Structure formats: structure tokens, C-alpha cells
Amino acid sequence: MHIGLIGGLGPAATISYYTRLIAAFKKADLPLSLTIEHADMNALLQRAAEDQRTAQAEVFATHLDRLPGAGSDIALITAITGHFCFEETQAISPMTLMDGTGIIETYCHDNGIKTLGILGSRTTLETNLFGLLKTVEVVVPQDRFESVWSAYMKMAETGICSEEQRMLFFEAGQAMIDDQQADAVLLAGTDLGLAFDNQTPEFRVIDVIELHINALVSMVAVGGLT
The missing domain is CATH 3.40.50.1860 (Rossmann fold)
Known part of the structure; x- marks a missing residue:
């Protein structure tokens, strides 16, 4: 299974996901197949503050459109704030989206x-x-x-x-x-x-x-x- 992450939300968290995924998969003796798609943290925070769910979902969908081409089978938004529009994003996502909340x-x-x-x-x-x-x-x-x-x-x-x-x-x-x-x-x-x-x-x-x-x-x- 190839994992896709929407990262950059913020960068330190993305690095943490990456390094901890490597360690966890190594401990479990499993192969890690991973692609990270970078998103804009400041734009997300602004849309979340204004409750612009549809607009942010469309942005996430653009990122999600790219991940299957890299081989991803499932995607995760690496920010809890990014889940404010989870239902809207899931409805238009071209791939399986993990429900982080x-x-x-x-x-x-x-x-x-x-x-x-x-x-x-x-x-x-x-x-x-x-x-x-x-x-x-x-x-x-x-x-x-x-x-x-x-x-x-x-x-x-x-x-x-x-x-x-x-x-x-x-x-x-x-x-x-x-x-x-x-x-x-x-x-x-x-x-x-x-x-x-x-x-x-x-x-x-x-x-x-x-x-x-x-x-x-x-x-x-x-x-x-x-």
C-alpha cells in the first residue's frame, strides 16, 4: 500500500510524520511506500478562520489529484486544522482519504x-x-x-x-x-x-x-x- 500525505501544514509536523513513519515501518518490518504533497499552511489557516470549507476542499482535491499518479492508494491530511473541511474534501476526493479525527x-x-x-x-x-x-x-x-x-x-x-x-x-x-x-x-x-x-x-x-x-x-x- 502506497501512502500519500498532504504535508507542509506545518513543516515541522510533516518532518515528524516522515521520520516516525520510517521508524514505525522499520520496527514492524514492513516496506514503506510514501509520497508527500506540499500544501500552503497559511492559506489553510486563513480559510479555516473564515470557515471556507468548500474553497479549502477544492485546494485539497487538487493535491489529491496528483497522488494517485505517484502510486498512492490512501491519503492523509497532516493537520487537524485541515479536517475542518474533511466531509467536503472526502466528497470530491479522487482517492481514499483517511479520517484523521x-x-x-x-x-x-x-x-x-x-x-x-x-x-x-x-x-x-x-x-x-x-x-x-x-x-x-x-x-x-x-x-x-x-x-x-x-x-x-x-x-x-x-x-x-x-x-x-x-x-x-x-x-x-x-x-x-x-x-x-x-x-x-x-x-x-x-x-x-x-x-x-x-x-x-x-x-x-x-x-x-x-x-x-x-x-x-x-x-x-x-x-x-x-
């Missing part, structure tokens, strides 16, 4: 997570992850709302996480556990690996990239799409 909901159901705190971009927080999680209660940072999304965007744009930014994310995550009874905190921004990779916060963290990669490895292990 559906995987989150399945994981929460299977692991008894009923209330989920989220960290991520402004639109992701303002819309409670675009209302895409139907069976999980979503909570967002309260007192730190503005500072969290602002720090996230700066980190995503620069590809660098300062110690101050890391501590802000950790404090916001812990507050959602302590004050809002979240069972876990979702890294609902794929660049958050810059802050959380190789760290041990005192709360349960759900890494979206890890969920996506595990799903892709499982698909290849059983012989591809079913």
Missing part, C-alpha cells in the same frame, strides 16, 4: 475516555475541534485560551518550541485535567510534538501523529485497504 474518536471509545482536553490552533480550540467528535465531550483551556493558541501558532510557524512555550502547554494541559475533569489531553495540533516529544508531563497525552501512524502500519500489515 475518526481515529481519535475510536481511540477514546476503546480506552474509556469520555472528556478530552485539547491543545492546538485558534480555530481548533474555538470550535471544539470543529465539532467533529460526536461521542466525546471536548474541553479547551480556560484562563490560558489566548496564550495557548498564540504560542502554538508561533511554534508552528518557526518550527521551534521554547521552554516557556512548553511550560505553558504543560500547565494548560494539567489545568484541564484538574479543573475541567478531562481524562486525557489531545495534541490537536500536529506541531505539538515539538513541545511534547521525549517529555513526561503528569497527565495522559494522546498524540495524534502516533494514532495516525499506528493506523497506517496496521493497514499495511493486513495487506492494505479493506
Whole structure:
């Protein structure tokens, strides 16, 4: 099975997907066949802020049109913000598109997570992850709302996480556990690996990239799409 990624959303997250896919497929002793199609992060953020679902879906469809020619069998949008127009994109996609948020909901159901705190971009927080999680209660940072999304965007744009930014994310995550009874905190921004990779916060963290990669490895292990 050949995997297609719509990357560049932002660049640090794309690099993380790439390096972690290599490691995961090597560990599973499976061949990795992969193509990455670059998309514009700033244009995505603007359309998401303005809820231009159809316009962004058409942009994604243009990228998706190219991937089958490279041999791709399935595609994934490597940004949670990019899922704000998932249904619209799926409707016009020329190929199978992985439901990146559906995987989150399945994981929460299977692991008894009923209330989920989220960290991520402004639109992701303002819309409670675009209302895409139907069976999980979503909570967002309260007192730190503005500072969290602002720090996230700066980190995503620069590809660098300062110690101050890391501590802000950790404090916001812990507050959602302590004050809002979240069972876990979702890294609902794929660049958050810059802050959380190789760290041990005192709360349960759900890494979206890890969920996506595990799903892709499982698909290849059983012989591809079913």
C-alpha cells in the first residue's frame, strides 16, 4: 500500500510524520511506500478562520489529484486544522482519504475516555475541534485560551518550541485535567510534538501523529485497504 500525505501544514509536523513513519515501518518490518504533497499552511489557516470549507476542499482535491499518479492508494491530511473541511474534501476526493479525527474518536471509545482536553490552533480550540467528535465531550483551556493558541501558532510557524512555550502547554494541559475533569489531553495540533516529544508531563497525552501512524502500519500489515 502506497501512502500519500498532504504535508507542509506545518513543516515541522510533516518532518515528524516522515521520520516516525520510517521508524514505525522499520520496527514492524514492513516496506514503506510514501509520497508527500506540499500544501500552503497559511492559506489553510486563513480559510479555516473564515470557515471556507468548500474553497479549502477544492485546494485539497487538487493535491489529491496528483497522488494517485505517484502510486498512492490512501491519503492523509497532516493537520487537524485541515479536517475542518474533511466531509467536503472526502466528497470530491479522487482517492481514499483517511479520517484523521475518526481515529481519535475510536481511540477514546476503546480506552474509556469520555472528556478530552485539547491543545492546538485558534480555530481548533474555538470550535471544539470543529465539532467533529460526536461521542466525546471536548474541553479547551480556560484562563490560558489566548496564550495557548498564540504560542502554538508561533511554534508552528518557526518550527521551534521554547521552554516557556512548553511550560505553558504543560500547565494548560494539567489545568484541564484538574479543573475541567478531562481524562486525557489531545495534541490537536500536529506541531505539538515539538513541545511534547521525549517529555513526561503528569497527565495522559494522546498524540495524534502516533494514532495516525499506528493506523497506517496496521493497514499495511493486513495487506492494505479493506
